[in-house]
Amino acid sequence: MKKQQKKSKEVEQCLVLIKPDGLVKSLTGNIITELSDTELKIVGAKVVQVTRELAEEHYQHLKEAAFFDELIKYIMGHYHTRRVLALVYQGENAIEKVRKIVGATNPEKADPTSIRGKYGRITSAGVFENVVHASENAPEAEREIKLWFRPDELVYTVFDTEVKEVKIDKMFWKEKEEVKKSK
Numbered sequence: 802m803k804k805q806q807k808k809s810k811e812v813e814q815c816l817v818l819i820k821p822d823g824l825v826k827s828l829t830g831n832i833i834t835e836l837s838d839t840e841l842k843i844v845g846a847k848v849v850q851v852t853r854e855l856a857e858e859h860y861q862h863l864k865e866a867a868f869f870d871e872l873i874k875y876i877m878g879h880y881h882t883r884r885v886l887a888l889v890y891q892g893e894n895a896i897e898k899v900r901k902i903v904g905a906t907n908p909e910k911a912d913p914t915s916i917r918g919k920y921g922r923i924t925s926a927g928v929f930e931n932v933v934h935a936s937e938n939a940p941e942a943e944r945e946i947k948l949w950f951r952p953d954e955l956v957y958t959v960f961d962t963e964v965k966e967v968k969i970d971k972m973f974w975k976e977k978e979e980v981k982k983s984k
């Protein structure tokens with residue numbers, strides 16, 4: 802008997818970024834609601850002020866593109882707000898499921914019912930302001946998640962971790978003078 806071709810059900814993680822235009826347009830709730838149709842789990846979330854270093858590393862595959870400088874400014878928040886909401890989704894075929902709802906890169910070509918089709922635009926500088934980022938494939942997802950998150954910022958991870966002893970300075974909330982004196 803012929804073996805039945807089964808669709809792979811591998812547990813994957815996918816980085817989703819709600820880009821600065823998504824935040825300024827108050828689309829966070831809509832985007833998370835739309836992505837909840839995937840029934841994937843959110844295993845990490847944080848608001849990030851994107852540095853040039855992080856932006857350039859994230860978009861390293863587009864270094865030679867004519868729109869690279871504009872793209873870096875866009876993700877750093879020069880045109881909207883200096884914030885990106887970074888999320889990690891986990892589950893079976895997470896990347897395919899997320900990217901289907903996110904839609905094609907070019908918002909004019911994206912399915913009009915997808916997030917990018919509904920809310921994206923092309924700027925006069927030629928950048929696709931497409932509201933969200935989603936990892937393209939498993940190796941890229943791993944690279945991106947490791948770039949944006951430390952292992953202890955995720956509740957689960959499918960990537961190997963190791964423990965290292967390091968000396969670090971950590972920031973704490975400053976105690977009020979009255980509290981200090983009463984001790």
Ligand code: UDP
Nearest residue numbers: 868872905906927928929930931934935937
């Ligand atoms: N981008 C653009 N013009 C292009 C291609 C890409 O402005 O012709 C921007 C767009 O914001 C896109 C990002 O660069 O989301 C990363 O491009 P990529 O090809 O990786 O597309 P994605 O994986 O985001 O769909």
Ligand code: MG
Nearest residue numbers: 935936937941
């Ligand atoms: Mg990409």
